[in-house]
Amino acid sequence: MRKNQAIRSGEAVVGFVPTMGYLHQGHASLMQAARQQSDIVVLSIFVNPIQFGPNEDFDSYPRDEERDVETARTEGVDIVFIPSVQEMYPQPTQTTIAVSGITERLCGASRPGHFNGVTTVVSKLFNIVQPQKAFFGMKDAQQVAVIQQMVHDLNMPIDIVPCPIVREEDGLALSSRNVYLSTELREEALVLSQALRAAQEAVDSGTAVTADDIRRLLREHIGTAAHAVIDYAEIQAFPSLEPLAGDEPLQAYEDLLIALAVKFGKTRLIDNIRIQKMEVPSLV
Numbered sequence: 613m614r615k616n617q618a619i620r621s622g623e624a625v626v627g628f629v630p631t632m633g634y635l636h637q638g639h640a641s642l643m644q645a646a647r648q649q650s651d652i653v654v655l656s657i658f659v660n661p662i663q664f665g666p667n668e669d670f671d672s673y674p675r676d677e678e679r680d681v682e683t684a685r686t687e688g689v690d691i692v693f694i695p696s697v698q699e700m701y702p703q704p705t706q707t708t709i710a711v712s713g714i715t716e717r718l719c720g721a722s723r724p725g726h727f728n729g730v731t732t733v734v735s736k737l738f739n740i741v742q743p744q745k746a747f748f749g750m751k752d753a754q755q756v757a758v759i760q761q762m763v764h765d766l767n768m769p770i771d772i773v774p775c776p777i778v779r780e781e782d783g784l785a786l787s788s789r790n791v792y793l794s795t796e797l798r799e800e801a802l803v804l805s806q807a808l809r810a811a812q813e814a815v816d817s818g819t820a821v822t823a824d825d826i827r828r829l830l831r832e833h834i835g836t837a838a839h840a841v842i843d844y845a846e847i848q849a850f851p852s853l854e855p856l857a858g859d860e861p862l863q864a865y866e867d868l869l870i871a872l873a874v875k876f877g878k879t880r881l882i883d884n885i886r887i888q889k890m891e892v893p894s895l896v
């Protein structure tokens with residue numbers, strides 16, 4: 613009822629959830645947040661070729677359009693937008709959106725060009741869908757920071773809504789790429805969430821005091837998995853993603869992100885945890 617009125621009065625809030633499909637409960641949580649906070653929910657499914665490197669998994673990226681459309685229907689999505697590569701990139705294309713600085717670290721350092729692909733496609737999707745709100749998962753925390761920076765720098769009138777990471781019961785963060793994992797590697801991949809939890813506990817208990825304490829702890833934990841190859845295991849300020857010097861006290865920061873990217877066989881997984889200083893209520 614509210615939706616019809618909102619549409620009739622021209623005041624409908626459009627909430628947008630951009631994805632690459634092969635939807636899981638992480639994506640569903642974004643659709644649910646969008647449903648709650650907007651009148652019309654638009655979901656896009658587009659495996660964006662320009663955000664994949666030449667040796668990455670663009671061709672093998674899992675796809676299941678029929679099941680995705682069904683999931684979208686179940687989650688109350690109003691419009692599913694599934695453009696073709698040809699539609700999104702009619703040739704020749706000569707414009708790229710590039711955010712500098714925060715894109716040069718973490719995933720940006722190990723995946724050159726990745727974030728230019730992300731910011732370019734997200735800008736195009738924003739222009740096509742014209743949402744007032746867009747929902748992104750903190751699973752890709754750097755992506756959230758980059759998109760927020762882009763929206764700010766380019767005066768895009770869009771509210772970026774970050775949503776919490778959804779995990780399996782055993783802690784593994786949901787990802788479309790988890791289907792690549794063998795049973796053995798899936799078991800090993802649990803070290804990611806375990807290492808993050810251990811880091812959180814070490815901060816809470818005061819056992820970890822500096823950035824290097826955290827880096828050491830992460831590497832020790834991840835090192836117990838036989839096939840894990842660390843791309844990065846880092847701690848930085850959020851959302852600036854400024855790296856912390858080794859002896860820098862964690863206490864000096866209000867908002868920190870501990871972020872991991874680790875390869876298990878051919879599958880590269882990312883995960884992270886945010887450590888924010890709580891406001892301690894004054895006793896006076």
Ligand code: AMP
Pocket residue numbers: 630631632633637638639641642747748749750751752775776777778779785786787788
């Ligand atoms: P993708 O399809 O992997 O490009 O992801 C589309 C959106 O879903 C991005 O904003 C992701 O951060 C978000 N997302 C993916 N996995 C999760 C998860 N486990 N929890 C919350 N959001 C997620």
